[in-house]
Amino acid sequence: MWGKSRAAKQRELRIYFATDIHGSEVCFRKFLAAAKVYKADVIILGGDFAGKAIVPVLTEDGTLRARVGGEDVTVPEADWDRLAADIGKSGLYPVRMDAAELDRLSADEGALDRLFRGEIAAQLQRWCDLAAERLDPSVRCIITPGNDDPVDADAVLAAHGRVECPELELCDLGPATMASLGVVPTTPWNTERECTEEELGKQISDMLDQLPGGRPCILNLHCPPYASGLDDAPELDATLKPVIRGGRPSIVPVGSHAVREAIKRYQPVLGLHGHIHESRGAQKIGRTLCVNPGSDYSSGVLRGAVIELAQDGSCLDFLLTTG
Amino acid sequence: MTSSSEASVPPGAARAGASTSTRLFVRQTSGLVRDLGIPAATGISLASVAVVNTFINFNAGLTDFAKSDMYLPLMAGAIIWLVAMLAYRYLLRAVPRAGGEYVYLSRIVSPVAGSVAGLGIAVVFTYVLSTNAHFAAQFTPFMLSGLGSAFHSTAIANAGNHLTSNIAIAWLSVVVMLIVAALSLFSVRIVARIIFWLIVLQVVAFVVLIGMLAVNSHADFTSALATYSNHPGAYQAIISAAKSNGVVFGTSVAAGVAIIPFMVLNYNGVLYSYYVGGELRRPGRTYLYASAISIGVLVVLWVGVWALLRARIGLTFMQAQANLGAANPAAYGKITSLNSVAGGLGYGMILSGDPITKILFATAVPLAEIAVNLAFLTVTTRVLFAQAFDRLLPVSVAKIGERNHAPNVAIAIVLVIGIGFCFLTSLVNLGSIVALQSLFFALILLAGGIAATVLPMRRANLIETPGMPDDARKKWLRNVALVGGATTVLALFTVYELAAHSSVYGKFSLESILTLVIVLGAGPVIYVIARTVRRQRNALDLNMAMRELPPE
Numbered sequence: 093m094w095g096k097s098r099a100a101k102q103r104e105l106r107i108y109f110a111t112d113i114h115g116s117e118v119c120f121r122k123f124l125a126a127a128k129v130y131k132a133d134v135i136i137l138g139g140d141f142a143g144k145a146i147v148p149v150l151t152e153d154g155t156l157r158a159r160v161g162g163e164d165v166t167v168p169e170a171d172w173d174r175l176a177a178d179i180g181k182s183g184l185y186p187v188r189m190d191a192a193e194l195d196r197l198s199a200d201e202g203a204l205d206r207l208f209r210g211e212i213a214a215q216l217q218r219w220c221d222l223a224a225e226r227l228d229p230s231v232r233c234i235i236t237p238g239n240d241d242p243v244d245a246d247a248v249l250a251a252h253g254r255v256e257c258p259e260l261e262l263c264d265l266g267p268a269t270m271a272s273l274g275v276v277p278t279t280p281w282n283t284e285r286e287c288t289e290e291e292l293g294k295q296i297s298d299m300l301d302q303l304p305g306g307r308p309c310i311l312n313l314h315c316p317p318y319a320s321g322l323d324d325a326p327e328l329d330a331t332l333k334p335v336i337r338g339g340r341p342s343i344v345p346v347g348s349h350a351v352r353e354a355i356k357r358y359q360p361v362l363g364l365h366g367h368i369h370e371s372r373g374a375q376k377i378g379r380t381l382c383v384n385p386g387s388d389y390s391s392g393v394l395r396g397a398v399i400e401l402a403q404d405g406s407c408l409d410f411l412l413t414t415g
Numbered sequence: 416m417t418s419s420s421e422a423s424v425p426p427g428a429a430r431a432g433a434s435t436s437t438r439l440f441v442r443q444t445s446g447l448v449r450d451l452g453i454p455a456a457t458g459i460s461l462a463s464v465a466v467v468n469t470f471i472n473f474n475a476g477l478t479d480f481a482k483s484d485m486y487l488p489l490m491a492g493a494i495i496w497l498v499a500m501l502a503y504r505y506l507l508r509a510v511p512r513a514g515g516e517y518v519y520l521s522r523i524v525s526p527v528a529g530s531v532a533g534l535g536i537a538v539v540f541t542y543v544l545s546t547n548a549h550f551a552a553q554f555t556p557f558m559l560s561g562l563g564s565a566f567h568s569t570a571i572a573n574a575g576n577h578l579t580s581n582i583a584i585a586w587l588s589v590v591v592m593l594i595v596a597a598l599s600l601f602s603v604r605i606v607a608r609i610i611f612w613l614i615v616l617q618v619v620a621f622v623v624l625i626g627m628l629a630v631n632s633h634a635d636f637t638s639a640l641a642t643y644s645n646h647p648g649a650y651q652a653i654i655s656a657a658k659s660n661g662v663v664f665g666t667s668v669a670a671g672v673a674i675i676p677f678m679v680l681n682y683n684g685v686l687y688s689y690y691v692g693g694e695l696r697r698p699g700r701t702y703l704y705a706s707a708i709s710i711g712v713l714v715v716l717w718v719g720v721w722a723l724l725r726a727r728i729g730l731t732f733m734q735a736q737a738n739l740g741a742a743n744p745a746a747y748g749k750i751t752s753l754n755s756v757a758g759g760l761g762y763g764m765i766l767s768g769d770p771i772t773k774i775l776f777a778t779a780v781p782l783a784e785i786a787v788n789l790a791f792l793t794v795t796t797r798v799l800f801a802q803a804f805d806r807l808l809p810v811s812v813a814k815i816g817e818r819n820h821a822p823n824v825a826i827a828i829v830l831v832i833g834i835g836f837c838f839l840t841s842l843v844n845l846g847s848i849v850a851l852q853s854l855f856f857a858l859i860l861l862a863g864g865i866a867a868t869v870l871p872m873r874r875a876n877l878i879e880t881p882g883m884p885d886d887a888r889k890k891w892l893r894n895v896a897l898v899g900g901a902t903t904v905l906a907l908f909t910v911y912e913l914a915a916h917s918s919v920y921g922k923f924s925l926e927s928i929l930t931l932v933i934v935l936g937a938g939p940v941i942y943v944i945a946r947t948v949r950r951q952r953n954a955l956d957l958n959m960a961m962r963e964l965p966p967e
Contacts, residue, residue, distance in 0.1 A: 121966035129964055146440040159439060160881045167884075178881030197440065208442045240444040281445040321815035321822070327604070336455050337607030339462020339614060340790075344604060345820060373804050375815055391510055391522060391877060394964055398955055411955045412804045414521070415964030 101402035104267045108132035108413075110396035111314070111366030112238065112387035115143020115183035115212075120219050122394040122415055127231045130398050130413070134265060135231060138366050139238020139274045139314040140387075141219075142212045142245065143183040146204075148194050149175065158186070182390045185211040209242050216248045224254035232256065234263070237274040238314040238366060239285040262299060268308040268361055268405040271299040276315040276367060277348045280332055293350035300358050308405025309360040316347040316365035317355055317377060322384035323347030324371045355380050361407050362399060374410060381407050388414075451695050456688040456705030461712065462610075463684030465787050467617045467779045469717055470758030471550065472681045473724075476674040477737035479919040481663040484730065485678070485721045487671030492678030493714045495905045499860060500686055500706045502867035502902035504699055505895045507689045509870055509877035515689075516859055517798070519866040523873050527939065527961070530805070532862055534938035537798035539855050541829055544791050545588065545836030548595070551784035552587035557754040557761070561777025565770035588837035591781070595788040596830045600821050606789060613786035620779035621716070623772055624763040628723040631766050636727055643765040644751035650732060652750045657735030660743050664731045676912050676920060680856060681717070685709050720759060728762055796825035805960055806949070807941050853920045854913050855931065861906035867899030 108126045113119035120141075127135045149172075150157040156175060157166045167175050172188070179186040187207065189197070197204045223233050234256045235249055249257035256263065263270045275285045277292055287295070296313070303309055316322035326334040327342040334341040346368065355363055355377050363382035372386025372395060385397040394415045400408040451459075476483045506519050517536065521529020556575030563572025578587060598609055631639075637650040646652060658664075688695065688705045695701040724733065739747045740755020753761050757780075764776045800822065803813040816823040870878060871892035878895060879888060913920040946957040 118966050122964035125964045125966065129962060130959055142444075144441060144444045146442075148440065158881075163880050165880060165883065175881055178879070181876065204440055205442070208440075279445050281443060283443065283445055319815070319820040321813070321820075334451055334455075336451070336458060337604065337611050339459050339610065340607060341451075342604055342607050373800065373813060374810060375813070392966075393522065398959060400955060409954045411806060411957070411960055413959060414961050 101404070101406065101408060103400045103408055104403040105134065105265060105401040106130070106132050107265075107399045107401070108135045108396055109138060109364050109383065109399065110136075110385060110394055111138035111364075112140040112369055113137070113183070113389045113394070114140055114240070114387070115180075115185065115215060116389040116392065117177075117180045117183075118392040119183075119389045119394045121222070123396075124223055124226045124233075126394070126396060126413075126415065127227055127233075129415070132231065132398065135227075135233050136312065136364065137233075137235040138272075138312055138364055139236055140240045140366060141216065141235065141237070142241045143185050143215070144240070145183075146185045146187050146208065146211060147179050148197070149179075149186050149188045150194060151188055151190055156188070160184075181392060185215070187211065209244055212242055212245060213248050216245055217252075220249070220252040220255045224252075227254070232265075234258065234270075234272075236272040236312060236314075237285065239274060239276040239279065239283045241274065242284055260295065260299065262302060265310065265401075267401045267403055268310050269303060270310040270312050271296070271303075271360075272312040273299070274314045277350070280328060289348060289350045292348060293353060296350065296354045300354065303358075308401075309358060310362040310364065311351075311355065311358075311360045311380075312364045313348075313351050313354075314365065315351055315367050316371065316384050317352035317363065317382060318347040318349045319345040320347060320352065320375050320377060320382055322365055322371050322373050322375055322382055323368050325368050352377065355382065361401070361405055364397075372412065374412065381410060383410060383412070385412055451701070453701050453704045453708070456695055456701050457708050457712075460685050460688045460705055460709035462614050463687035463790075464682065464709075464713060465617070465684075465783050466621050466713075466716070467760065467783050468787075469681055469720075470760055471756070471780075472677045473721070473733075474737050474756045474758050476677050477734055478741045479916075480670040480673050482665045482667040482670045483674055483734065484666040484671055485674070486718065487668065488674040488678040489681075489714065489718050489721065491672075491675045492682050493710050495675075495679055495909065496682045496685055496710055497707070498898070498905055499863065499902045500703065500710070501898045502864055503686050503689050503706075504703055505867050505870055505878055505898065506863065507702055508699055509874060516862045516866070517801070520862055521961070522877075523866045523870050527942075528862075530802075530807075530938040530942065530961075531935055532859070532938075533798055533801060534807075534941065535855070535934045536859070537795055537802065538934050538937060540791050540795045540798070541832050542836050544592070544595070544788050544795065544829065544833045545840055547784045547788045547791070548588040548591035548833070548837055549584065549840050551591045551781040552584045554754075554757070554780040554784075555584075555587050557757050557764075558777045558781055560752065560754070561764050561773050564764070565773035565777065585838050585840075588840070589834050591785065591788070592830060592833050592837060595785060595792055596826055598785075598789060599792050599826050600819055600823070602820065606793075610786050610789050613782045613789075616775070617779050617783040617786070620760070620763075620775040621720075623775055624759055625716075625720055625723065627763050627766050627772070628720070628727050628759075631727060633727050633729065636762065636766060639765045640751065640753070643753060646750055649751050653739060653747070654731055654735045656743070656746050656750065657739040660739055660746065662735055662738040662742075664734055666730070673912060673916050673919075676853060676857065676909050676916075679860070679909050680853065682710065682713060683856065685713060724759055724762070733758075792826065792829060795829050796822045799825045799828065802941075806955075806957060807938075807945050854910065855934065857906060857909045857913055861903060861910060864899055864901075864903035864906045868896055868903050870899060871895045 108130050110123050123135065123137060126132060147158050147160060154169050155166050156169055156172060160179060176186040197207065227233055233254060236257060236259050237245060246257060246259060249255055258272050260273060273295060275287050275292060275295065277289050278286050323345045324343045325346045327344040329335050359379050363380050365382060365384045368384065369387035371384055374381060374383045383397045385395045388395050396413045397410060398413055399410045402408050473485060476485060510518055510522050517529050517533040520532050555578050559575035560572050563569060598606060640649045641647050686706050688702050736755055747755055753765060760776045760779055764773055767773050767776065799808065800813045802808045803810050812824055814824050875892055917923050949957055
């Protein structure tokens with residue numbers, strides 16, 4: 093498929109792309125390690141880095157009490173580090189609090205929202221610092237948000253010197269220019285970065301119309317193109333429960349029409365997508381190689397994709413990885 | 416957005432602002448409220464079992480072992496799956512996503528072990544597609560006979576007599592494959608609806624059969640058989656002919672034990688709610704209840720129908736019919752035209768007086784096989800996808816059609832290979848080549864058992880509860896290993912029984928062993944070839960695809 097002209101072309105850039113790690117400490121550390129293991133020139137985390145849940149850890153009489161995995165756990169206060177590390181592995185945020193604070197958070201959505209934003213921002217700051225500490229200076233580290241990431245997280249990324257966050261911007265990667273957007277079409281969950289298909293199409297066009305003519309382009313769009321095989325997810329009913337047909341959850345395409353149209357219109361060399369964890373794969377739409385590495389973050393497994401670009405920006409090869 | 420694993424957020428998960436009793440705060444993000452309860456999970460499990468195929472297995476047991484009875488094998492099969500259910504509970508907790516043994520082995524044992532299982536399953540499933548089509552084709556004369564009786568058309572009934580040659584069966588198998596392929600080109604939603612209604616039809620046929628056996632007496636059956644066969648003493652004549660042919664009647668424990676592997680295969684699919692483990696509400700509990708209920712329902716249904724068959728039809732007659740039909744079809748055909756392998760459906764057919772039930776019984780097996788093949792085709796193409804994404808096969812294999820959004824290339828590949836198998840199955844004696852197919856399925860169960868056994872050693876972090884004291888943690892992990900070990904032992908017992916009765920389940924010959932080795936070794940061999948070719952082309956090294964990343 094990509095073999096005929098490969099011999100004549102030299103590799104210019106190796107990209108490692110992963111996405112949807114949802115607060116998993118293990119997966120982020122693996123993401124940083126991927127730069128060395130895969131000898132990548134640039135590593136890209138394509139959105140949905142924020143975790144989804146806080147585990148309140150109650151402090152009572154020198155003990156810590158939490159409900160994890162459906163079971164009540166009580167440990168001495170001295171075991172906080174170990175307990176927090178265990179909880180954090182799968183992307184949950186452990187937060188110490190007393191009963192009064194727990195009651196207050198339960199009754200005050202605003203306070204809970206602020207706590208979530210604080211935890212996400214703090215984790216992101218730690219991760220950026222870790223990137224600065226661990227990555228070779230020659231490796232570029234790009235983190236762009238997805239629909240599940242709070243908007244305030246962008247400021248943390250923008251303020252950090254080691255990490256780039258070219259959200260809604262064009263970013264020069266050498267042989268090609270990358271355009272990034274974490275917004276997705278409306279979902280049943282009403283998350284923070286959603287819009288209509290028309291608005292999404294306009295935002296993509298506004299970015300790509302600034303591209304110099306003939307310049308190879310990479311689209312780093314969190315949402316995959318509609319009906320591409322990269323966007324198959326369980327169909328949900330009005331109560332958000334999976335629809336069962338023929339003894340199996342009904343699987344339907346849930347990607348974006350606007351993204352598909354943009355790919356057809358602009359024919360980028362590469363489409364980097366995520367959003368649908370179970371729809372790992374690679375498909376060609378016209379001349380564009382579209383990749384969704386999928387996500388298995390709760391198992392501590394980092395799914396990714398290694399992609400090589402030639403000097404002329406064309407896509408030489410790719411490999412989906414499980415690490 | 417949507418992820419299988421997200422529903423594994425601990426039970427009692429609450430949205431922001433929930434009461435303190437839930438003790439978990441979940442923010443508004445995508446994919447968190449997709450939970451399936453016990454009824455839905457039970458439906459998934461039951462729908463994954465081809466209920467009417469039990470008559471095919473009953474017939475195989477009666478034919479292959481003298482003095483066969485089904486009580487012991489049905490119960491033993493249920494117990495083996497009950498133990499396996501406990502082991503798969505831990506696997507589900509560790510890796511709460513679809514993919515079955517391929518995913519479990521690759522996550523828990525090693526990616527290479529996963530790829531061996533993955534490609535092996537793809538090859539064997541492609542062959543199973545053709546054997547299912549072959550089954551449906553073999554039932555075509557029975558179907559036409561029933562339809563002819565329902566519509567009072569001797570032309571339709573007699574048409575079946577012209578469709579018994581090997582070449583006719585081969586072409587009918589191809590027609591079944593083409594029907595399955597054509598249906599697969601529709602959207603997944605329509606395919607799912609087709610599967611659903613085909614399953615409903617076979618379940619209805621099964622339930623109607625139970626009712627019919629319950630309301631008719633033994634005398635009713637002998638009389639109906641006589642009428643159907645135009646032979647007043649057909650019932651006794653079949654028993655006498657069987658005696659003359661050396662058929663031994665009665666029951667024995669040894670035969671019951673030997674049949675257990677047939678019944679283990681019979682329950683295959685009953686735990687399949689683990690395939691949607693990530694979607695289940697309180698996954699461990701829901702999966703356990705759904706699986707236990709499903710096994711219980713199947714035990715009641717199958718043991719019940721077997722008891723009714725024994726009471727109304729008679730064990731001696733069933734043993735005589737199955738063995739005479741297999742050993743001396745000419746002698747059997749002189750007495751009756753009732754298909755000797757149709758079992759309960761055949762008995763229901765001759766007992767039924769109205770055309771609707773005749774049509775139900777006549778079409779139950781072909782329609783069930785089409786439903787099974789539609790599901791198998793999806794699984795097989797998915798496995799091909801996985802291999803293509805891993806660059807072991809050309810990535811074009813996974814190409815999605817622009818117009819119908821279906822995996823046309825993968826479907827075409829499976830169809831072509833499946834049709835090839837159809838002809839080979841019908842026209843050439845593949846017995847020695849595919850003899851170890853049953854063994855392969857037992858090995859899959861064994862793989863699940865081994866994955867559960869080594870889970871505490873390889874990936875304890877996936878099943879440990881944070882903060883658990885060391886003593887409790889050790890005890891917990893030991894229990895997981897014990898349950899996995901018990902499943903492994905029972906799977907090994909099944910493997911032993913398959914091997915001990917290799918004349919029935921598949922002979923160990925150079926061809927059969929070589930075939931099994933090729934099937935299991937295909938993954939690594941293709942990996943080595945693909946890697947070598949890619950290295951020569953200076954492409955990305957496949958070795959990177961499954962390299963464990965160090966978190967520190």
